[in-house]
Amino acid sequence: MVTSNVKKVKPKPFLFPHLCKACGRCIDACPKHCIVFGTEIDPATGFTPVTVDLEVCNGCGLCITACPEPHGLLATPPELEGTDMVVSDPFTYFGERAQTRPAPAAIPDQLVPLPALQPMVVKGNHAAAIGALLAGCRHFFGYPITPSTEGAELMARLLPKLDGVFVQAVSETATVNMMYGCSGAGLRCMTFTSSPGFSLMLEGISYMVGSHIPGVFVNVMRGGPGLGNIAPEQSDIKLVCRGLGHGNTHAIVLAPSTPQEMLDLSMTAFDLAFRYRNPVIIVGDGYLGQMTGRVTLPDHLVRPGLPDWAVYGDADHRGNVITSIDLNEPDLEERNERLNAKYDRMTQHEQRADPFHCDDAEWIIVACNTPARMAKGAVRALRERGVKAGLFRPVTLWPFPIDALTPIMARAKGTVVVEAGPGQLEDELRLALSHAGLVPRGPLAHVRRLGGILPSLQHIVDTVHALAEAHHE
Amino acid sequence: MSSVFYQKFERHAHGEGLKGLSTHYCPGCGHGLVHKFLAEAIDELGVQDRTVAISPVGCAVFMYYYLDVGNSQAAHGRAPAVALGHKVANPRSIVISYQGDGDLAAIGLAEIIQAAQMGLPMTFVFINNAIYGMTGGQMAPTTLMGQRTTTTPDGRGRLMGQPLRMAETIGQMDGPMYVERVALFDNKQRTRAKKAILKALRLQVENRGLGFVEVLAECPTHLHMTPLETEEWVRDEMVPMFPLGVKKDLDIEPWFDLGTPSFEPDRVSSVIGGGTEAPERFGTRFPTHIHLEDVAIKFAGAGGDGAQTIALLTTRTAINEGYDSTYIPSYGPESRGGTSYADVHIAAGDVLSPACPEPHILVAFNAPSIDKFGPTVQPGGAVLYDSTVISTPPSLDPSIRVYGVPFTQIATDLGKRMVKNVVALGALRAASDLFPRESFLGAMRETLQKDCAMLELNEEAFTWGERSLGEMTSPASG
Numbered sequence: 001m002v003t004s005n006v007k008k009v010k011p012k013p014f015l016f017p018h019l020c021k022a023c024g025r026c027i028d029a030c031p032k033h034c035i036v037f038g039t040e041i042d043p044a045t046g047f048t049p050v051t052v053d054l055e056v057c058n059g060c061g062l063c064i065t066a067c068p069e070p071h072g073l074l075a076t077p078p079e080l081e082g083t084d085m086v087v088s089d090p091f092t093y094f095g096e097r098a099q100t101r102p103a104p105a106a107i108p109d110q111l112v113p114l115p116a117l118q119p120m121v122v123k124g125n126h127a128a129a130i131g132a133l134l135a136g137c138r139h140f141f142g143y144p145i146t147p148s149t150e151g152a153e154l155m156a157r158l159l160p161k162l163d164g165v166f167v168q169a170v171s172e173t174a175t176v177n178m179m180y181g182c183s184g185a186g187l188r189c190m191t192f193t194s195s196p197g198f199s200l201m202l203e204g205i206s207y208m209v210g211s212h213i214p215g216v217f218v219n220v221m222r223g224g225p226g227l228g229n230i231a232p233e234q235s236d237i238k239l240v241c242r243g244l245g246h247g248n249t250h251a252i253v254l255a256p257s258t259p260q261e262m263l264d265l266s267m268t269a270f271d272l273a274f275r276y277r278n279p280v281i282i283v284g285d286g287y288l289g290q291m292t293g294r295v296t297l298p299d300h301l302v303r304p305g306l307p308d309w310a311v312y313g314d315a316d317h318r319g320n321v322i323t324s325i326d327l328n329e330p331d332l333e334e335r336n337e338r339l340n341a342k343y344d345r346m347t348q349h350e351q352r353a354d355p356f357h358c359d360d361a362e363w364i365i366v367a368c369n370t371p372a373r374m375a376k377g378a379v380r381a382l383r384e385r386g387v388k389a390g391l392f393r394p395v396t397l398w399p400f401p402i403d404a405l406t407p408i409m410a411r412a413k414g415t416v417v418v419e420a421g422p423g424q425l426e427d428e429l430r431l432a433l434s435h436a437g438l439v440p441r442g443p444l445a446h447v448r449r450l451g452g453i454l455p456s457l458q459h460i461v462d463t464v465h466a467l468a469e470a471h472h473e
Numbered sequence: 474m475s476s477v478f479y480q481k482f483e484r485h486a487h488g489e490g491l492k493g494l495s496t497h498y499c500p501g502c503g504h505g506l507v508h509k510f511l512a513e514a515i516d517e518l519g520v521q522d523r524t525v526a527i528s529p530v531g532c533a534v535f536m537y538y539y540l541d542v543g544n545s546q547a548a549h550g551r552a553p554a555v556a557l558g559h560k561v562a563n564p565r566s567i568v569i570s571y572q573g574d575g576d577l578a579a580i581g582l583a584e585i586i587q588a589a590q591m592g593l594p595m596t597f598v599f600i601n602n603a604i605y606g607m608t609g610g611q612m613a614p615t616t617l618m619g620q621r622t623t624t625t626p627d628g629r630g631r632l633m634g635q636p637l638r639m640a641e642t643i644g645q646m647d648g649p650m651y652v653e654r655v656a657l658f659d660n661k662q663r664t665r666a667k668k669a670i671l672k673a674l675r676l677q678v679e680n681r682g683l684g685f686v687e688v689l690a691e692c693p694t695h696l697h698m699t700p701l702e703t704e705e706w707v708r709d710e711m712v713p714m715f716p717l718g719v720k721k722d723l724d725i726e727p728w729f730d731l732g733t734p735s736f737e738p739d740r741v742s743s744v745i746g747g748g749t750e751a752p753e754r755f756g757t758r759f760p761t762h763i764h765l766e767d768v769a770i771k772f773a774g775a776g777g778d779g780a781q782t783i784a785l786l787t788t789r790t791a792i793n794e795g796y797d798s799t800y801i802p803s804y805g806p807e808s809r810g811g812t813s814y815a816d817v818h819i820a821a822g823d824v825l826s827p828a829c830p831e832p833h834i835l836v837a838f839n840a841p842s843i844d845k846f847g848p849t850v851q852p853g854g855a856v857l858y859d860s861t862v863i864s865t866p867p868s869l870d871p872s873i874r875v876y877g878v879p880f881t882q883i884a885t886d887l888g889k890r891m892v893k894n895v896v897a898l899g900a901l902r903a904a905s906d907l908f909p910r911e912s913f914l915g916a917m918r919e920t921l922q923k924d925c926a927m928l929e930l931n932e933e934a935f936t937w938g939e940r941s942l943g944e945m946t947s948p949a950s951g
Contacts, residue, residue, distance in 0.1 A: 068505025163732030181558020313566020
């Protein structure tokens with residue numbers, strides 16, 4: 001700690017006129033009236049700097065305290081006492097002390113073996129929370145909302161036992177910004193929410209994307225728009241794939257369809273979030289969040305390290321800054337180019353899909369989340385009836401796994417998109433096809449239910465069957 | 474100059490020219506002074522390496538150009554939330570949340586109130602200049618009555634509400650430890666402001682509590698006055714509305730101590746409830762007498778009947794027996810009272826749809842449930858109902874076996890009405906021969922392992938449920 005006996009020295013002030021904005025606070029502050037407004041405009045700044053006459057100055061320092069500029073009125077260093085500081089060149093004086101500090105080495109994550117554990121019987125929301133804990137998440141921020149709340153509740157119960165932190169925020173808006181802070185410090189944190197709450201987080205997600213900040217969001221989608229209901233819908237696909245707040249934003253979107261995948265993809269999500277320094281969104285549906293099933297645990301957990309870019313609050317990371325503002329247009333364009341390059345890498349490396357009986361399929365059903373379970377049943381039922389159906393289940397909704405789908409669709413006679421929503425999954429499919437320059441073969445039909453009703457197995461079977469029949473005729 | 478300022482402001486216009494050495498603030502702006510007092514306080518307390526400063530939205534958005542500390546720039550109004558995230562991430566960090574009046578007292582009210590009431594040792598600096606600076610002179614929540622701004626061209630009137638006194642608001646809360654309002658308009662005020670900022674920071678460094686300093690600051694540009702006139706305006710016009718001084722000052726001991734998160738594998742396994750012992754299996758076959766590969770069971774009653782618990786027990790039993798099984802409740806407002814339904818699937822392969830629109834077996838606890846779901850039971854299926862509650866079951870497809878069992882009466886006789894669901898589970902086992910008795914009891918033991926007394930009672934209830942079915946079987950429709 002610095003103890004200031006410096007005060008007793010009473011140094012007199014000096015000023016680089018270039019750095020004076022002529023506010024005059026020092027004039028008012030000086031009891032000896034040593035400082036007056038100047039008369040000559042400084043051509044470098046357009047200001048008229050004050051002039052300092054040190055004849056009667058007693059070194060009280062009040063003018064220095066009154067000057068709002070860091071490099072404004074300063075105490076004359078003892079070694080320079082008596083020199084004519086007023087005419088010196090500030091660039092020479094302040095030297096080249098660099099602000100940029102050497103970036104610290106990133107502390108890598110460690111995989112720690114777990115004892116062999118028996119499968120658990122847990123609900124989807126709990127499975128995702130357990131996955132997060134195993135992925136090294138020890139900080140949770142959230143606001144309760146059905147049908148996602150059990151995830152938050154489990155975190156509230158378990159995190160204190162691991163000396164982690166659970167904060168119930170005042171809103172979803174506060175939640176995402178707490179995550180911004182915690183992730184900004186380089187730590188793994190997450191939230192559980194559901195559609196209306198997710199809407200409120202979008203602004204913050206845009207900031208996280210813009211600032212290259214990771215973070216894991218579990219959105220257990222419910223019926224909308226507005227307050228809608230708490231039954232399962234898939235109507236946030238548009239938001240998570242195309243509408244993550246303002247600006248040029250994207251995030252990897254994972255769509256589990258079983259409690260097991262809620263756990264597995266929750267672990268994957270943290271890995272991807274930190275690998276790309278970007279938020280990752282897990283979209284479930286109300287059914288998946290509430291459904292209890294068998295969950296097998298991994299053989300390891302993650303002990304997270306600390307990334308080099310973190311603003312952790314220690315000496316190593318002091319040089320870091322987290323921000324998304326670039327007033328200078330070329331700077332902002334560069335930031336966006338960097339984001340685009342990242343989105344390209346994600347699109348290239350992170351497409352994930354789970355095809356079921358697609359190898360010889362003539363009729364492709366595309367479905368994700370819980371509707372994919374009905375679709376799987378429909379594939380079996382259709383095959384029993386002699387219709388060669390297959391299920392293509394995108395596990396990443398963004399990037400859409402078009403690379404895996406392309407050869408499958410090339411063999412198909414038609415495609416049916418099954419969703420508990422107004423066609424947002426189909427829109428993603430159509431966009432992906434369009435970007436890939438592909439035209440689907442045969443009809444592109446759909447089975448859709450709204451309001452929280454899931455498409456039934458029979459509905460899917462009937463639709464595909466009718467298409468197949470029509471094709472034969 | 475404090476070494477907490479960068480020597481050269483490389484982030485300000487890439488550090489080029491004079492911008493690399495001066496701030497972006499207008500002449501006479503209060504921000505520069507407060508930055509300086511902050512830098513000096515950080516210096517004096519020796520916490521430069523540990524400091525994380527949160528830049529707000531507003532004119533101070535670029536505070537990170539100047540302070541040589543860890544920097545994080547927040548969305549409008551959210552600096553306290555961002556600060557909180559940083560503080561809990563690293564409790565040793567010294568977190569300064571810096572906001573203007575629009576940021577803190579308008580869009581970010583909820584965040585500052587939550588953070589203040591939480592009271593974690595953090596330092597909040599609030600710049601009140603009665604106007605929006607960055608957006609160009611609009612009304613702030615602290616704009617004075619009658620004050621002209623670009624959005625109150627005729628002066629702030631009643632429809633614009635009255636100025637918010639934040640120091641008083643924060644000062645009356647339980648969370649903060651120290652709250653003071655200071656100003657910058659003369660030497661005395663500047664000295665007080667410096668001291669207040671130092672104190673608010675020291676409280677955090679000593680881990681004692683939350684400090685909040687409101688600074689009445691000058692914005693000559695948007696008040697259309699000279700810097701010196703603005704100082705007078707703050708003194709003469711603002712101070713009467715925003716009285717200076719200490720609003721709260723407690724003396725409390727350090728309290729803030731968050732542990733270091735654990736990643737110790739045994740501890741984590743135990744916390745998540747992962748068991749290492751395999752459950753015993755008793756069944757020898759899938760209950761193909763009900764369905765070849767996918768058995769669907771619906772449990773329906775009122776909230777509190779315990780339908781959810783036995784649905785979960787059934788799923789756990791099936792999974793212990795090595796099958797895939799799912800349980801899904803109807804949830805939400807309904808589960809907080811009113812109706813309570815649960816769907817269970819048990820599959821030889823994968824469970825497909827987890828819902829049971831057409832169950833093989835229905836367990837009903839009240840009349841509305843049997844009326845609603847009875848007709849959906851598949852031909853050849855079974856219905857069990859609480860005959861204590863349901864006097865006249867609906868007539869169903871003759872192929873459906875219907876069992877009336879007095880779940881409630883049996884449970885009441887056992888001395889605990891709440892175990893009627895376990896009576897029902899026993900009856901379900903006896904009626905369906907889903908899995909052996911031992912595997913249900915095993916799942917129950919797993920669930921209730923910490924409560925031996927409850928286990929004994931539940932086993933008894935289960936047994937009575939099984940037996941009573943044998944004694945009282947009465948297919949209602951012959």
